[in-house]
Amino acid sequence: MSLLVVGSVALDSIRTPLGAVDQVLGGSATYASLAAGVYTTPRLVAVVGDDFPARHRRLLARRGVDLAGCVQAPGRTFRWQGRYGYDLNVAETLGVQLNVFQHFAPRLPDGWSATPHAFLGNIDPELQLRVRRQLARPRLVACDSMNFWIAGKRRQLLRVLKAVDLIFLNDAEARQLTGESHLGRVAQALIRCGPTLAVIKKGEHGALLASRDAYFTLPGFVVDDVHDPTGAGDSFAGGMLGYLARQRRLTWEGVKQGVIRGSAIASLTIEAFGTDRLAAATRPLVERRVAAYRRLCRWT
Amino acid sequence: MSLLVVGSVALDSIRTPLGAVDQVLGGSATYASLAAGVYTTPRLVAVVGDDFPARHRRLLARRGVDLAGCVQAPGRTFRWQGRYGYDLNVAETLGVQLNVFQHFAPRLPDGWSATPHAFLGNIDPELQLRVRRQLARPRLVACDSMNFWIAGKRRQLLRVLKAVDLIFLNDAEARQLTGESHLGRVAQALIRCGPTLAVIKKGEHGALLASRDAYFTLPGFVVDDVHDPTGAGDSFAGGMLGYLARQRRLTWEGVKQGVIRGSAIASLTIEAFGTDRLAAATRPLVERRVAAYRRLCRWT
Numbered sequence: 001m002s003l004l005v006v007g008s009v010a011l012d013s014i015r016t017p018l019g020a021v022d023q024v025l026g027g028s029a030t031y032a033s034l035a036a037g038v039y040t041t042p043r044l045v046a047v048v049g050d051d052f053p054a055r056h057r058r059l060l061a062r063r064g065v066d067l068a069g070c071v072q073a074p075g076r077t078f079r080w081q082g083r084y085g086y087d088l089n090v091a092e093t094l095g096v097q098l099n100v101f102q103h104f105a106p107r108l109p110d111g112w113s114a115t116p117h118a119f120l121g122n123i124d125p126e127l128q129l130r131v132r133r134q135l136a137r138p139r140l141v142a143c144d145s146m147n148f149w150i151a152g153k154r155r156q157l158l159r160v161l162k163a164v165d166l167i168f169l170n171d172a173e174a175r176q177l178t179g180e181s182h183l184g185r186v187a188q189a190l191i192r193c194g195p196t197l198a199v200i201k202k203g204e205h206g207a208l209l210a211s212r213d214a215y216f217t218l219p220g221f222v223v224d225d226v227h228d229p230t231g232a233g234d235s236f237a238g239g240m241l242g243y244l245a246r247q248r249r250l251t252w253e254g255v256k257q258g259v260i261r262g263s264a265i266a267s268l269t270i271e272a273f274g275t276d277r278l279a280a281a282t283r284p285l286v287e288r289r290v291a292a293y294r295r296l297c298r299w300t
Numbered sequence: 301m302s303l304l305v306v307g308s309v310a311l312d313s314i315r316t317p318l319g320a321v322d323q324v325l326g327g328s329a330t331y332a333s334l335a336a337g338v339y340t341t342p343r344l345v346a347v348v349g350d351d352f353p354a355r356h357r358r359l360l361a362r363r364g365v366d367l368a369g370c371v372q373a374p375g376r377t378f379r380w381q382g383r384y385g386y387d388l389n390v391a392e393t394l395g396v397q398l399n400v401f402q403h404f405a406p407r408l409p410d411g412w413s414a415t416p417h418a419f420l421g422n423i424d425p426e427l428q429l430r431v432r433r434q435l436a437r438p439r440l441v442a443c444d445s446m447n448f449w450i451a452g453k454r455r456q457l458l459r460v461l462k463a464v465d466l467i468f469l470n471d472a473e474a475r476q477l478t479g480e481s482h483l484g485r486v487a488q489a490l491i492r493c494g495p496t497l498a499v500i501k502k503g504e505h506g507a508l509l510a511s512r513d514a515y516f517t518l519p520g521f522v523v524d525d526v527h528d529p530t531g532a533g534d535s536f537a538g539g540m541l542g543y544l545a546r547q548r549r550l551t552w553e554g555v556k557q558g559v560i561r562g563s564a565i566a567s568l569t570i571e572a573f574g575t576d577r578l579a580a581a582t583r584p585l586v587e588r589r590v591a592a593y594r595r596l597c598r599w600t
Contacts, residue, residue, distance in 0.1 A: 181317065215522050217519040218519060260599065297597065
């Protein structure tokens with residue numbers, strides 16, 4: 001079954017202690033789609049400018065991403081410049097040019113409203129709601145968000161939470177939204193806001209999956225080198241949701257396996273700049289990473 | 301087999317979002333000894349003042365801690381005042397009075413130099429070395445340290461690392477000492493300094509165990525409520541080393557089980573203020589916590 005992905009497509013300029021790249025393919029919906037593409041046919045809902053390179057479109061298409069909902073608008077593509085210092089956990093934003101993204105009004109192409117799975121990437125909660133309303137009886141809708149919306153559009157974000165089944169947030173943002181400190185309480189507070197499932201992303205420290213009455217906690221994979229953490233969270237979400245889109249039934253055990261796949265794919269993403277390694281990920285490669293991951297976590 | 305524990309014994313005054321306590325039993329060697337006492341007979345090497353309450357001595361003795369090396373000196377006991385804010389991961393030190401601890405010159409009582417296991421808690425690296433030199437052919441010596449010594453006595457600390465088998469450090473301190481960012485590289489850099497094993501403590505995010513050619517990564521236990529994080533790291537180290545002191549042979553699998561026990565005991569410690577819950581820990585209680593922990597981490 002397919003997965004709708006809505007979010008940003010961007011041209012990123014990134015500096016990390018291990019190098020720098022200029023105007024490479026980026027954005028939350030890009031990373032999520034490429035990761036989901038390992039398992040399913042993602043349907044991308046996004047906007048790009050008339051300067052968006054054809055080779056980026058070709059790359060996405062080659063990875064099975066359906067681009068019928070990726071509109072080209074007059075003007076320049078969204079641009080982000082960021083830097084990671086010594087502590088690779090936190091990006092410092094050096095510049096943002098919203099460009100065509102500023103007037104993004106996501107609309108689903110004909111037939112896409114019946115898409116059974118959806119990922120509402122990190123965009124204005126009002127746009128997330130608009131997409132959610134266009135979906136007819138989906139099986140699983142997930143959303144992400146960030147500090148900017150938590151602070152600036154809290155009320156609208158809480159409306160989104162009532163309308164989704166799963167929320168992804170990083171630990172700092174989840175604390176900010178809930179006002180709780182300890183992660184178990186943070187997760188339960190998120191679930192009280194609406195979703196059945198909460199996934200707290202902890203960067204290099206892995207992730208915590210929570211339902212009302214169960215937890216699954218996964219440490220981060222220990223990669224040899226982190227070249228560029230950009231897109232790790234969206235790769236995680238896209239990989240997990242892509243995996244779930246292939247499951248006949250949604251079960252707690254299946255969701256756990258999805259969290260493991262998402263985290264494994266994110267660990268591949270950060271081993272190269274931009275989407276270089278993610279775009280080359282295959283199911284066998286991910287399963288090899290999962291096997292190594294299992295050895296790392298195994299109790300006995 | 302017994303475990304020598306050297307470090308501070310203190311009277312702590314602690315405020316957290318869930319309450320406050322005044323002049324309760326604390327200190328690195330206290331937490332480590334009480335945790336190790338779940339498995340073995342810890343031999344405590346420390347100094348207290350003449351104001352040290354007899355009831356604290358009785359509590360330690362009741363938990364099986366051998367106090368022959370816990371000297372009483374004229375003057376006041378070491379005092380620490382700290383506060384934890386909203387983010388319970390980081391203690392803010394409000395006041396330190398070293399008192400008798402300022403002139404601490406650890407000396408092992410007769411017969412203790414043959415103790416097979418030792419934990420050199422977080423004290424001046426020169427004192428750690430002094431204790432290490434008094435040990436005759438130990439099986440396993442571990443040390444801990446902190447930012448203060450890494451910055452101020454780096455050369456001496458590196459000498460300690462050459463003389464121990466295992467180092468415990470939290471992630472920020474391990475990064476500070478090695479100059480590496482990514483935790484896999486951090487761990488390998490620590491091992492190049494001397495010890496066979498490195499344990500990077502990550503607070504609520506668990507721990508990473510590393511040897512030259514293997515890793516074991518453990519997420520943190522999800523407790524219901526964190527009342528007071530004080531002593532979590534020392535409980536972890538003491539619990540792990542106490543467990544290992546009971547093992548006939550030291551194997552990688554055994555060390556992994558030790559890490560799990562240490563982390564389980566630390567999760568009990570933080571559920572109450574000071575040593576209240578730790579001092580009531582028993583092997584069956586720890587094994588129940590380990591069983592719950594296993595359910596939380598289980599992949600299938």
